[in-house]
Amino acid sequence: MGTIVERQKKDGKPSFTAQIRKKRKGKVILNLVETFTTRAAAKSWLNDMESNLNRKGGMERAVRAKARKSVSQCIEEYSAASPFSFGKSKSQMLSTLSRLEFGAQSIDDLTAADFIDLANNLLKGIQAPPTDPKLDTPSHYTLKPRKPQTVNGYMVTLGTLIRYGGPICRVTMPVSEFEEAMRTLKHHKMVTKSNTRSRRPSLEELDMLMEYFHSRHQANPRIVPMHKIIAAAIFETHRQGAILSQTWNDYDQANEQIMIRNMKHPMQTDGNDMLLDIRKEAQSIIDSMPRTDERIFPYNRDVISRHFTDACKLLEIDDLHFHDLRHEGISRLFEMGLTIPQVAQVSGHRSWQSLQRYTQIKQKGDKYANWKWWPIVATDH
Template identity: 60%
Template sequence: MGTVTERFKKNGKPSYTAQLRKKKKGKVILNLVETFPSQRAAENWLKNQERALKKPGALDRAVNAKRRKDVSACVQDYIESSPDGFGSSKSQMLSYFQRLPFGEAEMETLAAEDFVRLATDLLNGVQARPTDPELDTPEHYSFKPRKPQTVNGYLVTLGAVIRFGGPIAGVEMPLAEYEQAMRTLRHQKIVTKSAKRDRRPSLTELNKLMDHFAKRYQENPRCVPMHKIVPAAIFKVHRRGSILSQLWDDYDGEYGELTVRNLKHPRKTEGNDKVLTIRQEAMAIIDSMPRIDERIFPYHEDTITRLFTEACKLLGIENLKFHDLRHEGISRLFEIGLKIHEVAEVSGHEDWGSIKRYTHIKERGDKYEGWEWWPIVTSPLPVK
């Protein structure tokens, strides 16, 4: 027989917890617990559960079902088993699966159509519940459509859990179902691989951006100095996250070196610290920043992206992303005559194959020589 226990919430209102236990040879083999706002609802639930468990084989099926893990638990096991952790993108995606209704599904019972439905939902812009409970509003769940390349990234990340997480979570992963779904999703072009971007800003576009950001800072010195960060992205040739996390203590201006912590890596980002070469142009930008924080550029990633995107839209600059500035900077290094290994010492690429795409670039000299913005880019930023 089950029991119903009355409890009181912090607001003084009662709640009723129904508990049903089944034993075998004196050992509890099934423990079902649910909470209800009324005693009658709790008692009805108990009656329905007891009636259902009396059917042939129902108790065994219920016991086996309780042993199964949902997607969220399997993902958590996978996360906790990694000694080196994951990069921010992979961590964000894994957390996202845990916060979606999909995260509550039993991993072992997932079928191909479940993965197809997940991908379609992601493509249409379904939103997971926010990590901050205060942001859990109806507006948060408005659809924000994603590109097939983005959906592919999510599904590939989930695929790593399914391929390698079985022994970790102690479950039989639905690998065949996942792979069948991925074949269908590729055929339907719901998921696609990202095309390599070759977008580079022209000097005219950069001058527009610099003029916009410099005026903005002149009018309000409390705002983010984007007229420093944009050229820093070009001449340091580091990713946005690296630029904004770099510390003064890791910068050695005397030897032209900078230790970049947790440099992005496809397999091991956490703890992947590399000492990279910093060229004179980048050093001049760094040296112009005030030492008001342990970080050289103490600003938030989302803020940088938002300001850059808004400026491009305002100025009519199409199809330009902040990450394209890194592409511009690496292309420039080849244009001024650096070899692959010399570029890698600046950019941090471990696999030279990743930068072979730039080898078609001819040595043409430095288009930034005599750039009109150098005096402003390298002038000391006033301390607020």
């Protein structure tokens, strides 16, 4: 028979912890513990559990159930086993899935219906408990609906765990159940792939942004020189994170090259360092920056994103993302007649398939040849 231990909580009220321990050949094979607010509830739980264990095969079923792992446990083990750190998006999605109620479910028992329920909840905008307990307020759980493209990202990320995490977590993953659920979700368009963006800023839109940010910087030179960041994003053709992480030690002015550390890659970001060409236009922007920090552009990523988004709203520039500046820069190189290998050596893409989505050719030649902002972005003020 199990035991019940009474303890006093901090508020002075009693709690009753019920425990059942079963041994076989001197080794504990099952340890069940639950805490209740009343002794009667604890005793009732003990009686029910003992009754279940005494049934035919009850002990074996309980031992197997205890040995099962939750989704969150498997996420933790799968993440810890990877020799490379995951990207920001994948890490965030795995963390969210782990903290949802879905994360507490036994991964062995998941069915296609469970995966569909998860996708439905994500679409509705269910929020996981925050990682910081101080932010755990009722308002945090306000539904924030997600797009099918976003939910697809969560499901694809979960799919890597389901398909490849079994040997690591030492469990049999419900691969067929997951695949069945994904077929249903795609059929009903509850998950869809992201649309390929073809948005490029016009010279008029860039003039508005450059004028806005340059005038602000002239009024207060201590604020972020966003006009230079925008120009760097176009003419370096790198992601925001890559631009903001570049150091002077990684910049080889003489050989017109720059090392991009931990360049984003779907399979391996950590340690994916690439030595890439950097063209004269981008060099002129870099050379104009003061060497007051080990980083060339020593600014906060969130601040850059916020400034850009706020400016687009203020200037009524519709549907322009910071990442579209990279599209603009890569497309420009193709418009100037550079070959695929030449562009890839600047942008860092490893295949035409990945590079192709960034190319929207609209003209021939360099529309920035006489850009009026060159004298400003290439000077040290």
